[in-house]
Amino acid sequence: MEPCIDPTAVTQEQLGAYAADPSDAPPTVVGHIAACLGCQQEVREMGSFTAYLRQQLYRFDCPPPENLTALVAGTLEAARGSIDAHMLTCTRCQEELSLVTAALADHDPILDWQAPTAVSGARRLLASLLEALPPGIAAPAPALNLRSAGAGSPTRPRIYHAEDVTLALRVTPAAHGHHHLEGMLSSASEPTLAMAEIPVRLYVQEAAAPPRLVAEDTTEGGTFLLGPFPSGHYELEVHLTDRIIAVEDLVW
Amino acid sequence: MAGVHSGASLDDLVQRCADERAKYGGGTSADPRYCLEIFRRALVEGASDAWSAMYEAYYRMVLGWVKRHPAAKTVELRDSLEAYAHEVFERLHFSNRKHPVDVSSLGAILTYLHTSVNWVMLDALRQKRREVPLETVFEIALPDDSDNVLDVMSGQELWDLVRQVATPRELRLAHALWVEEYRPREIPALLPEDFPDIQEVRRCSANLVDRLRRKYRRPAQ
Structure with missing residues (x-):
């Protein structure tokens, strides 16, 4: 290594500062380094060493x-304690944590799209066919109240149940081998259901x-009265405000 | 639920998925199963056409999340936001190969994508902050093997060596400068009690670097 041409001109500290940021160095230091091959080499090595430290230690x-x-989502299972401790001293991580918190707070409603739904968060309930009405469920009188399609002999109504909602369905023969689907909706806990206009969809x-x-x-x-439709497999959905009642595997 | 549409053509699924997404966005009745089936074919069956369809269907949504991410507004990142949106799907692809993604509900998959946006954006932020000027890159060299014992070691091993020579105050400076990559001129605001001015930062860091170099230099052969 080349020796310094004037060891009293600059200190090791000044060389280190120059290596870190030469733009801030005093003119005397800049002048000495420009003339001294030994100090130029020292500065290069210090700069290289510092760069190596940064490269190896960055966010390690x-x-x-x-x-x-x-951590922000509350789903962190392991190493919670060590991360909490790290957060106390690492301002970069503190900053990133606040960015993630802001990002997750910007909730997109589409993330709630879990099931067929009329409104975000509505549940889809598969109605079950009842052999007998459970206690407390008002029995509808489908034979009397269902809208009549007026052609042929209707099949016996089938009663479906989902939570407190009862759905009576009846298939009525129509012309050309087609059928209507008649339905009646009732709820023991929501008598006003009969007064509301409830969307019904058939697939x-x-x-x-x-x-x-x-x-x-x-x-x-x-x-409601839907059809007429040809024979086939159908799926009915009744879209209540907070849930969808579905009847799958309707066959006629 | 996904199995309901397992026999449908991909084109049909794509059209119905788009229709249902539009309905959902409009606040009307919408069925997620068509979209879910596309994800299922892409992620479970590994069908490349389904993967392309999924990408086409959800790229814009993911790009929207990327654009709205606070990290995108904080600093000017290295790559385009479109590239980061693409990276989210790349991560989904590779993560799914290691640990299959939950395809039981559309909400679960979309939440995974939304979470992936966070990972990608934080990574981008970290990469951006570790960038050094081009002229400096040419000067970065691993310490000469003949001159020191540091060689190539892990960050933890190197930090353990730093701890051996640094005082607690110097260690705080070392962490801020080399681990967190703050610039020297940012330190007085970050650690005002330890380093009230930039001169003290320079003096202390130069001392520490000098001591580290001398301590870990190999003895002359």
């Missing part, structure tokens, strides 16, 4: 973004294709 002990996100389930919407209507006086 910071939790990965996945853990910071999990046909075709082979090798997703269910296709074939009819959409609203209830009137708690009843």
Whole structure:
């Protein structure tokens, strides 16, 4: 290594400061380094060493973004204690944590889209066919109250149940081998259901294709009449405000 | 629920997925199962056409999340925001190969994508902050093997060496300068009690670097 041409001209500290940021160095230091091969070499080595430290140490002990996100989301399972301790001293991580918090607070409603729904958060309930009405559920009188399609002999009504809602369905023969689907909706806990206009959708389930919407209507006086439709597999949805009552595998 | 549409053509699913997403966005009745089936084919079956369809369907949504992410507004990142949106899907692809993503509900998959945006954006922020000027890059060299014993070691090992020679005050400075990558002129605001001015920062860091170099230099052969 070349010796310094004037060891009293600059200190090691000044060389280190020059290596870190030469733009701030006093003119005397700049002048000496410009003339001294030994100090130029020393400055290069110090700069290289510092760059190496930065390269190897950069964020080495910071939790990965996945853990910071999990910490904010409340889903972090392991290493919670060590991350909390790290947060106390690392301002970069504190800053990133606040960014993640802001990002997660900017909630997109589409993330709530879990199931077929009329409004965000509505549940889809699969109605079950009842052999007998459970206690406390008001029995509708479908034979009397269902809207009549007026052709042929109707089949016996089938009663479906989902939570407190009862759905009576009846298939009525129509011309050309088609059928109507008649329905009546009631609820022991929500008598006003019969007064509301409730959206009703019927899908046909075709082979090798997703269910296709074939009819959409609203209830009137708690009843609806859809069709006529050809024989096939159908799926009915009744869209209440907070939930969807679905009847799958309707066949006629 | 996904199995309901397992026999449908991809084109049909794509159209119905778009229709249902539009309905959902409009606040009317919407069925997520068509979109879910596309994800299922892409992620579970590994169908490349379904993957392309999924990307086409959700790229804009992910890009919107990227654009709205606070990190995108904080600093000028290295790559375009479009590149980061693309990276979210790349991560989904590779993560799914290691740990299959939950495709039981559309909400779960979309939440995964939304979370991935955070990971990608924080990574981008960290990469941006570690960038050094081009002229400096050419000067970065691993310490000469003949001159020191540091060689190539892990960050933790190197930090343990720093701890051996640094005082607690110097250690706080070292962490701020080399681990957190603050610039020297930012230190007085960050650690005002330890380093009230930039001169003290320079003096202390130069001393520490000098001591580290001398301590870990190999003895002359």
